[in-house]
Amino acid sequence: MNSHVIGIDIGGTKLATVVADKDGNILQKVRKLTESEKGPRHAVELILSMVDEVLDLAGLQREEISGIGVSCGGPLDTKTGIIYSPPNLPGWDALPLKEMIESEFHIPTVIENDANASALAEARFGGGRGYDYVLYMTMSTGIGGGIVANGEIYHGANDSAGEVGHQILLPDGPLCGCGQYGCLEALCSGPAIARRAQEAIVDQPHTKILALADGQIDRVRSEHVLQAAREGDALAIALVKKTAYYMGWGIANLVNILNPQIVLLGTIAVAAGDLLMNPIRRTVTEMAMQRPLESVKIMPAELGNSIGDLAAISLVIDN
Numbered sequence: 001m002n003s004h005v006i007g008i009d010i011g012g013t014k015l016a017t018v019v020a021d022k023d024g025n026i027l028q029k030v031r032k033l034t035e036s037e038k039g040p041r042h043a044v045e046l047i048l049s050m051v052d053e054v055l056d057l058a059g060l061q062r063e064e065i066s067g068i069g070v071s072c073g074g075p076l077d078t079k080t081g082i083i084y085s086p087p088n089l090p091g092w093d094a095l096p097l098k099e100m101i102e103s104e105f106h107i108p109t110v111i112e113n114d115a116n117a118s119a120l121a122e123a124r125f126g127g128g129r130g131y132d133y134v135l136y137m138t139m140s141t142g143i144g145g146g147i148v149a150n151g152e153i154y155h156g157a158n159d160s161a162g163e164v165g166h167q168i169l170l171p172d173g174p175l176c177g178c179g180q181y182g183c184l185e186a187l188c189s190g191p192a193i194a195r196r197a198q199e200a201i202v203d204q205p206h207t208k209i210l211a212l213a214d215g216q217i218d219r220v221r222s223e224h225v226l227q228a229a230r231e232g233d234a235l236a237i238a239l240v241k242k243t244a245y246y247m248g249w250g251i252a253n254l255v256n257i258l259n260p261q262i263v264l265l266g267t268i269a270v271a272a273g274d275l276l277m278n279p280i281r282r283t284v285t286e287m288a289m290q291r292p293l294e295s296v297k298i299m300p301a302e303l304g305n306s307i308g309d310l311a312a313i314s315l316v317i318d319n
Contacts, residue, residue, distance in 0.1 A: 002066040004058075006051055006107075007312025009114075010072040012036055012088025015043070017050040019058045019065075020313045024125055028057040029309065040083075040092045048104050068101060068109040069315030071117035071308065078159050081111040087177075110315040116153045116162055117311035118266070118303075119146025124314050126302035127264045135260040136301065137164055139247070140267040142177070143185040147258060165189070167250055184250040188243050190268055193222040197239055208233040226272050244276050248283025255288045255296050266301035273300070 004027075009016040011034060018029045030050045034043055055062065073086035081098020083089070101109045112120075119128075119136035128134035134148040143165025147154040154161050165185035166178050173182025174192065186192055197220050201210050208228035213219040228236035251263055269276055281298050288296075303310055 002064050004060055004064050004066065005313050005316045006054070006065055006068040007309055007315075008047055008051070008068065008070045009308040009312050010034070010043075010047070010070065010089070011308075012073070012086075015047060015050065016308060016312075017047065017054045018309045018313065019054045019060060020309075020317070022066075022317065024310065024313060024317050026306075026309055026313070028054050030054045030057070034089075036089055036091075040089070040095050043089075044095075044097065044100055048101070051105065062105055062107070065105070065107050067316030068105065068107050069117070069312040069317075070097065070101070070109060070111045071114045071312040071315070072097070072111065074113040074115075074159070076111060076113060076159065078110075078112055078155060081109065083111070108316070112153070112311075112315050113146070113159065113162070114308075114311065115144035116146040116155070117315055118307050119148050119162070120153055121307055121310040121314040122264050122266075122301055122303055123148040123151070124317070125310050126307070127299050128262055131261040133258070133260045133262075135164075135254060135258060135263045136266065137251070137263065138266040138301075139188060139269050140190055142189050143183075143250075147260075164250065164254060167253055169246060169249055184246065187246040188250070190222040193225055193239065193243055193268075194220050196242070197222075197225050197236075200235055200239065204235050207235040209236050222268060223271070226268075226275065229275060240272070240276060241279055244279035245283050247276075248280040249287055251280065251298065252284045252287035255284060255292050259292045260296055263296060263298045264301040265298070266307070270300045270304070 003022050007018045015034050016031045018026045020026045030053050075084045083092045083095040083097050085093045098109050098111050122128045122136045123134040132150050137145040145164035146162045166183045168182050170182030174186045176183035176186035198217050209224050212224040225236050225239050229240045
């Protein structure tokens with residue numbers, strides 16, 4: 001019986017391939033560098049070899065695999081399985097990844113945006129279990145997200161749904177990587193928090209944030225801000241409160257529009273815990289409409305470092 005699945009997680013720096021049973025238990029895993037500078041063909045050849053390698057480690061044959069799930073940064077087309085120039089994968093322009101994998105293994109393959117796949121993983125294996133309407137938001141280098149309704153990813157008309165980080169809050173705000181100004185991502189991502197801290201330190205140099213960055217402003221990162229806030233630093237606390245305010249504002253918009261049962265926040269929000277989560281919740285309570293607010297919980301995501309592996313296999317685990 002083909003009762004196992006393969007999951008492939010593609011990143012700009014690393015590739016991971018796992019094999020799991022029908023219940024989502026990961027049996028073996030192989031990780032390698034993407035070596036993106038060598039081009040997409042090299043990476044695809046590496047991925048194909050990693051699938052056979054992980055099968056050998058698990059003592060399985062290709063015939064025992066029912067599906068292959070691939071989690072990759074977009075933009076991409078989930079129907080055709082074509083990857084279109086992800087920012088962290090130079091040269092991946094109109095790469096027919098689904099066709100390339102299926103022609104080698106003759107196994108049904110699903111290609112999905114990594115944020116959407118992560119949302120599905122949280123819905124099936126993490127904090128979203130038991131909920132029909134789940135919104136997942138990652139809070140790291142960018143602000144990404146995914147929407148899961150009745151166990152399925154909501155893609156929108158052309159796979160563009162879930163761009164939660166690019167709602168505009170401040171039209172005169174900082175420039176975002178998307179080209180617009182004042183997006184949630186430009187205000188609350190890790191680099192955005194670091195940028196605001198660096199700007200503030202110029203006028204307030206006597207802060208633990210700077211000490212944690214070895215006295216060098218250009219080395220200040222979001223984790224330094226969070227640590228200084230935990231230690232009671234006034235500037236850091238103010239920066240965290242401002243971040244929570246913007247993040248809560250963005251989530252309140254999404255609660256009003258999507259009416260989810262649970263909003264799961266990953267990465268920085270998980271690391272910060274109540275330091276960030278509590279003020280976010282307060283802002284959402286103040287800004288969201290009463291009716292959708294009654295049905296929603298705002299919680300940290302649960303899957304942590306395993307989310308990439310579970311994201312990939314969750315795409316095919318039910319099939």
